[in-house]
Amino acid sequence: xxxxxxxxxxxxxxxxxxxxxxxxxxxxxxxxxxxxxxxxxxxxxxxxxxxxxxxxxxxxxxxxxxxxxxxxxxxxxxxxxxxxxxxxxxxxxxxxxxxxxxxxxxxxxxxxxxxxxxxxxxxxxxxxxxxxxxxxxxxxxxxxxxxxxxxxxxxxxxxxxxxxxxxxxxxxxxxxxxxxxxxxxxxxxxxxxxxxxxxxxxxxxxxxxxxxxxxxxxxxxxxxxxxxxxxxxxxxxxxxxxxxxxxxxxxxxxxxxxxxxxxxxxxxxxxxxxxxxxxxxxxxxxxxxxxxxxxxxxxxxxxxxxxxxxxxxxxxxxxxxxxxxxxxxxxxxxxxxxxxxxxxxxxxxxxxxxxxxxxxxxxxxxxxxxxxxxxxxxxxxxxxxxxxxxxxxxxxxxxxxxxxxxxxxxxxxxxxxxxxxxxxxxxxxxxxxxxxxxxxxxxxxxxxxxxxxxxxxxxxxxxxxxxxxxxxxxxxxxxxxxxxxxxxxxxxxxxxxxxxxxxxxxxxxxxxxxxxxxxxxxxxxxxxxxxxxxxxxxxxxxxxxxxxxxxxxxxxxxxxxxxxxxxxxxxxxxxxxxxxxxxxxxxxxxxxxxxxxxxxxxxxxxxxxxxxxxxxxxxxxxxxxxxxxxxxxxxxxxxxxxxxxxxxxxxxxxxxxxxxxxxxxxxxxxxxxxxxxxxxxxxxxxxxxxxxxxxxxxxxxxxxxxxxxxxxxxxxxxxxxxxxxxxxxxxxxxxxxxxxxxxxxxxxxxxxxxxxxxxxxxxxxxxxxxxxxxxxxxxxxxxxx
Numbered sequence: 142x143x144x145x146x147x148x149x150x151x152x153x154x155x156x157x158x159x160x161x162x163x164x165x166x167x168x169x170x171x172x173x174x175x176x177x178x179x180x181x182x183x184x185x186x187x188x189x190x191x192x193x194x195x196x197x198x199x200x201x202x203x204x205x206x207x208x209x210x211x212x213x214x215x216x217x218x219x220x221x222x223x224x225x226x227x228x229x230x231x232x233x234x235x236x237x238x239x240x241x242x243x244x245x246x247x248x249x250x251x252x253x254x255x256x257x258x259x260x261x262x263x264x265x266x267x268x269x270x271x272x273x274x275x276x277x278x279x280x281x282x283x284x285x286x287x288x289x290x291x292x293x294x295x296x297x298x299x300x301x302x303x304x305x306x307x308x309x310x311x312x313x314x315x316x317x318x319x320x321x322x323x324x325x326x327x328x329x330x331x332x333x334x335x336x337x338x339x340x341x342x343x344x345x346x347x348x349x350x351x352x353x354x355x356x357x358x359x360x361x362x363x364x365x366x367x368x369x370x371x372x373x374x375x376x377x378x379x380x381x382x383x384x385x386x387x388x389x390x391x392x393x394x395x396x397x398x399x400x401x402x403x404x405x406x407x408x409x410x411x412x413x414x415x416x417x418x419x420x421x422x423x424x425x426x427x428x429x430x431x432x433x434x435x436x437x438x439x440x441x442x443x444x445x446x447x448x449x450x451x452x453x454x455x456x457x458x459x460x461x462x463x464x465x466x467x468x469x470x471x472x473x474x475x476x477x478x479x480x481x482x483x484x485x486x487x488x489x490x491x492x493x494x495x496x497x498x499x500x501x502x503x504x505x506x507x508x509x510x511x512x513x514x515x516x517x518x519x520x521x522x523x524x525x526x527x528x529x530x531x532x533x534x535x536x537x538x539x540x541x542x543x544x545x546x547x548x549x550x551x552x553x554x555x556x557x558x559x560x561x562x563x564x565x566x567x568x569x570x571x572x573x574x575x576x577x578x579x580x581x582x583x584x585x586x587x588x589x590x591x592x593x594x595x596x597x598x599x600x601x602x603x604x605x606x607x608x609x610x611x612x613x614x615x616x617x618x619x620x621x622x623x624x625x626x627x628x629x630x631x632x633x634x635x636x637x638x639x640x641x642x643x644x645x646x647x648x649x650x651x652x653x654x655x656x657x658x659x660x661x662x663x664x665x666x667x668x669x670x671x672x673x674x675x676x677x678x679x680x681x682x683x684x685x686x687x688x689x690x691x692x693x694x695x696x697x698x699x700x701x702x703x704x705x706x707x708x709x710x711x712x713x714x715x716x717x718x719x720x721x722x723x724x725x726x727x728x729x730x731x732x733x734x735x736x737x738x739x740x741x742x743x744x745x746x747x748x749x750x751x752x753x754x755x756x757x758x759x760x761x762x763x764x765x766x767x768x769x770x771x772x773x774x775x776x777x778x779x780x781x782x783x784x785x786x787x788x789x790x791x792x793x794x795x796x797x798x799x800x801x802x803x804x805x806x807x808x809x810x811x812x813x814x815x816x817x818x819x820x821x822x823x824x825x826x827x828x829x830x831x832x833x834x835x836x837x838x839x840x841x842x843x844x845x846x847x848x849x850x851x852x853x854x855x856x857x858x859x860x861x862x863x864x865x866x867x868x869x870x871x872x873x874x875x876x877x878x879x880x881x882x883x884x885x886x887x888x889x890x891x892x893x894x895x896x897x898x899x900x901x902x903x904x905x906x907x908x909x910x911x912x913x914x915x916x917x918x919x920x921x922x923x924x925x926x
Contacts, residue, residue, distance in 0.1 A: 169234030200377030268454025453486030545595030614721030631867030
């Protein structure tokens with residue numbers, strides 16, 4: 142009977158091992174890739190692929206978190222990089238699968254390993270990359286363990302040709318993943334150092350030396366294989382320093398402490414359960430596990446949104462891998478702790494029930510199988526899907542013909558690249574990432590250099606409710622002096638490089654300088670001229686420690702205006718230190734364009750604050766230094782007399798009164814003068830801005846040919862402002878109508894000739910038919926009481 146069971150067990154082990162390899166490859170390799178889209182992440186993901194094709198140098202031409210193999214992470218299809226994406230991820234998947242086969246010796250362990258791989262189909266992709274250094278650490282430690290079991294720890298793994306091959310693949314994989322995302326270098330560097338030192342100390346000198354040499358050779362080779370110059374490899378890693386050092390202060394977001402505490406408690410429990418075993422190899426394993434879990438904690442909870450999925454995925458994978466080959470119940474308890482932590486974090490971030498787990502596991506595997514068949518049967522399938530995605534993007538953003546090189550601010554590279562324009566990117570390709578003085582200065586210097594683009598597509602798009610002027614703030618003077626506005630399409634301004642630059646707008650000598658305290662009101666210089674500021678806010682020593690371990694309290698800047706109104710925004714210290722336009726307060730693309738109006742003083746009068754404070758809800762004096770340094774400068778922005786024709790929409794009297802039109806509820810007035818219409822009537826000055834969306838029929842996916850903002854007087858007379866169409870992909874996505882087209886609108890008008898009470902609404906026109914919006918907002922224009 143035993144003789145019959147052994148062949149059966151061997152057969153099961155072989156079959157399950159083959160399944161492990163197949164499923165792992167299905168998870169790691171994006172056979173069913175994603176396609177370009179219009180959003181922040183879609184923009185940089187598309188840009189990375191184009192950068193590789195066009196030979197841009199990472200770390201020099203592009204300073205970003207991701208490297209030339211970024212497609213392995215984004216899974217974004219691009220014809221020129223598809224083969225590279227498939228090959229690099231196949232290497233990663235094979236390395237992990239082979240390592241998993243090495244540490245799961247028996248058929249029961251193989252079944253456990255297969256369950257883990259299936260679970261990984263539902264785990265965040267960041268975790269798949271962190272799983273690779275953990276796998277190398279675990280396999281190396283088990284190779285370096287003494288003969289037999291120690292204190293109930295895992296079994297030693299003998300050095301065989303297959304184990305050597307697996308170790309080699311893992312080392313090459315670890316040399317690759319920092320070229321996918323530069324911030325992975327910390328995890329890979331730590332694990333490589335621990336592994337090589339451990340092998341040397343345990344007498345495996347050949348393995349240690351071979352691993353170190355293979356790692357040192359593979360990374361430059363992989364770098365050169367994608368067209369990157371060898372000399373630029375150190376620059377790529379050096380360029381990561383300001384990105385890493387400034388990330389926590391700039392990109393952190395508030396969140397509760399319960400989930401981070403739960404992750405820490407789970408991690409400590411996991412480490413404690415496996416710390417009982419003794420020996421150098423076990424100690425190295427515990428040290429490396431602790432380091433990787435800390436990196437996962439930092440990556441997940443600095444910005445506790447979807448990022449926490451990575452933290453949960455990492456602890457689940459680590460706990461499950463540690464349980465393989467672990468005698469007794471400790472490994473099983475550890476696995477249960479890790480999986481429970483993942484489940485809690487996953488449900489908190491996705492709101493998806495664990496009952497849907499089978500579907501989440503099945504979906505990517507089935508999609509990969511189906512797309513593999515499609516790839517083999519018809520090589521044009523992906524090209525067609527890719528072309529369709531570009532058509533969708535170009536249909537939602539109408540641009541004029543542009544000749545010469547072009548860049549786009551602050552993000553939205555997909556809009557530019559979908560039209561195959563000649564892209565000339567600034568070093569930090571998306572403005573929200575230029576969050577240290579050196580990064581912001583690099584972008585500003587680029588505009589003054591020989592590679593500056595002929596055209597710029599510009600939109601004010603701050604993230605996290607940041608003060609808009611902070612994002613690429615030092616580039617604003619260059620944009621306003623070296624370029625002129627050629628067109629305005631919705632919320633996007635189109636700038637053309639001047640033949641001769643205007644004088645530098647920022648005065649060399651400050652108007653005033655000094656210091657004040659956090660939370661203290663700081664008066665802005667009087668007068669109507671724009672004010673440029675450089676403000677220094679710094680962390681205390683304790684604050685720097687907290688920032689290194691977790692995240693510091695968030696700062697805000699609160700403006701106070703002459704009418705008593707206040708506006709508060711997120712304040713990023715590194716951006717403020719680089720310099721920014723402090724007054725007037727620019728909150729939209731139209732505000733930015735209006736800076737060059739000959740009548741800018743009048744137009745922006747309501748956006749000129751008297752004072753501001755910089756404060757934190759907590760940690761002042763303990764984590765943030767109370768003293769703040771400040772310098773104010775005059776900004777002499779050159780005027781562009783023709784800008785008014787671009788900026789203001791035509792105002793005219795309507796022949797048809799709205800009461801005579803059919804109505805539709807598929808419309809919304811979202812913002813009036815960049816504020817939600819709450820206090821009624823909404824008070825409006827000489828200039829009116831209205832933003833929102835309007836459809837003829839959402840059900841029938843009918844977008845209007847154009848939308849007008851209407852102002853109906855008590856007499857019934859209707860004044861109409863023809864609005865510009867813009868894309869509102871958020872609304873399209875909400876209604877699940879991606880093909881509905883541009884249903885967003887934005888309208889700007891000089892309404893100084895109107896005064897009194899009006900009812901603001903919308904009129905949508907399609908062909909020779911018109912509809913009135915059911916939504917109406919009372920407004921009071923001018924000084925009427």
